[in-house]
Amino acid sequence: MPDVLVVGGGPAGMAAALTARRHGAERVVLLEADDDVGGQYWRHPPGRHADPGERHRGRPRFSDLRAALLRDPGCEVVTNAHVWSVDRRDGRPPLVHALIGEVDGQTRAHRAFDPAALVLATGAQERTLPFPGWDLPGVVTAGAAQALAKGERVAVGRRVLVAGSGPFLLPVAAGLVGVGARVVGVVEASGPARLVRGWGAEPWRLAATGGKAVELAGYLRVLAAHRIPYRSGAAVVAAHGADRVEAVTVARLNPDWSPVAGTGRRVEVDAVCVGHGFLPRAELAITAGCALGGDGAVEVDHRQRTSVPGVLAAGELGGVGGVDLALAEGLVAGAVAAGGEPAPAALRRRAVFREFATRLSAAHATGPGWRSWLDDATVVCRCEDVTAGTLRRAAGATRSRGLRSLKLTTRAGLGLCQGRTCGPAVEDLLAGVLDPGRTANRPIAVPLRLGELADHNRTGNREDVP
Template sequence: MSRLVVVVGAGPAGLGAAAGALRAGADVTLVDASEHPGGQYHRMLPGAFAAAHPGRLHHGWRGFERLRDHVLRHPRCDWWPESTVWSLERPGEGAPVVHVLRGEADAAGRERLVLRPDALVLAPGAHDRVLPFPGWELPGVYTAGAAQALAKGERLVVGDPVLIAGSGPFLLPVAASLIEAGATVLEVLEANPAATAARGWGRRPWELAPDAGKAGELAGYALLLARHRVPYRTGRAVIEARGDGRVEEAVTARLRPDWSVVPGTERTVPVDALCVSHGFSPQLELPVAAGCALTRTPGGAFTEVDADQRTTAPGVYAAGEITGIGGAPAARTEGLLAGWIAGGGDPRAREAAALSRRRDRARAFAARLAAAHPIGAAWPGWLREETVVCRCEETTYGSLRRAAGDQASGSARAVKLGTRAGLGPCQARVCGPTVAELLSGRVPGANPHHRPIAQPIRLGELASPPTENTPKPDRKESAR
């Protein structure tokens, strides 16, 4: 019987992993919480739209369609949409047992299933990281990813006019998506000065030759912004949002390279919506639950993998943004390699060697990306005592500082219990990295990714007996 490989996540990395495992001859169960594959990068319009050109806001749409159709129509692939991995159980040896809930997230009667794979590939992706600033909790302040998801997935704009701010090249496709969906974009603000970006991208420029396609993509965004007269300003950030009941204006300011504010450069801009993103936070709940070691970098924590995408946990592989923020092509390549090895493919095969070389180039590009768009160490200077840090529990920066300075607290857990930072509905997914950074050096033991239960589950669902799911030799095509 062929190996069973479970792939968690159906974005570029997950689809790549499924394709690689199928190519190696394995059976694949592909699990994703969304109704359609593609992840954030290829978020699809609902079928009810009957869109004539569903890929209009997407780069690489035809390649994605080919990969999606190949995977979902393959007779050895089971596609589980609207399915959530809520827990991983580590056995004595071998890959973890995978606990899944199938059904709409808010619906009753979800089915509880258990998978016992020979190998597990984790590709859950990442979500926007937003650094707090006064007023960021106001209605009308969105993450850039949320604004793009609504534009791509529903053709809805979050407001008009819109200001986009933060750091990283992701701001450009967000601006393009909003413009194409009909919004007026006032300006795009990159927090890092032009010199910082130039140093990051300009070091040994000949090494960028294999990524020439990205330069064309960047030029396309620049032309679109120019055509719609949208300024792109570097070294400037939103440091405050104001409004009565919702955002009405944004306060922007020039920043030094360390992201400290240059006094006297503040400017107030009337807005209907504000979209902010300061990079990405990898979704590390499942790797941590599986026992995978993390590696710490200036850009944050990521899942540690070897040259074959193996983690430190037996039978567990990782691909995509949880190993480093590098974009969709890098994630797809890592997924293909991880799936091939997880499915029993020969790591010395010519195909694996070619994937490894592509993966290494992608990692080099990711290193440049991190160097060109770092988070400045002085950003906490934007905060005031009353600035909300944890929006779920309305924990303020002042209360967090006081708790961290209290010798009786002693640990990050005590600070969390005392302030309730990270204990709300999002379970620290939004504020966790920020709280950990603010507590760094003050209290020990801050780990925002440790959650024995990775996703919400009802007590009734927890009490119901699970169904064991095993691959069948006569498995039929299961694409929806």
């Protein structure tokens, strides 16, 4: 039985695992779904880890954390570990079930963990708002484009537009340039006034974030060197093409993100990368019974404890704020999970980057007017080919106020991705019609075969369970 179980091997999870060991936890187990630790932020090409010649912000920090984890005999790092379920228990951290092995493998092994303390560091997923034509080949998420550029050194297209909202668009554009794509522009949905209100108020307070300004300057230099235009207060509101995307319509937006009539401009592209921020990946936290805030983030106290005894959360799961906040929260959560006291420096750093996260949200929050981008023929759920019109008509005809019943009526969110892509859009599109509900409420958190489920009680490895 591990003293501390950490789910998620990104920056927050790595920091939590090492800190738990340094505060006296005799045995720490870190579960990571990928084939190596690092998460989405410290993504690396297959078969290669910390390359000293690779330019990546924070790479030396990653190398140090990874080396410390792997050489620590009291810390077991389990990669290709897919946590598919957690069992609630009164007054105790939940029992955690995982399948170990390649995600498409036929011989994954069951393991169950009964930790004294559980740290959830499952990160966030990208949010993409639907628009007419977003289901065309060549329309990809900004995160997918970044993953291909960083992990495979592949560009998603030759002539690419990057659009959406948030500072993440800048490293995506820089990454595409680095793998040979021609980026024809970066389009930010938030307008100048909102950006100034979010980032410009008391700007001297941002000095404490240190390298953020340097990082921003580096991305802006790339845009300037390659003459990439940056436009705020605008969005891709439609994509056009036959077999794949050939062009997009970019329109100027009102402050609520509704398009300004008559401002649409056609831009020729062979790929478009869109991303409208990030949402916490809360499936396991919801199943464990953790309380959520209105934004879908897990609620934590000043010691990173959730509403469930013995369960802590760190990183993007508790609110999106970037790698520095994730690392700071991991330091706090790891210390508390091991029964220790977090270092004052970690608490101060967490406070600094929580303010940064607040500014991020204020500057780039999604405006409700995006719903007007959609006509009735716009596909919202791509897995099941469910349109916005179908959703609206079903809600009106059935007078259903429950998210579950609407899903069963229309099949929105019942496809292969289980609502991971369309779920937030469905919730937002029908806001005011539905009673509160979460498409992230999934008792089985990741896909598994019926045979694996059937074998769980017969052949599961339960040596970790008393």
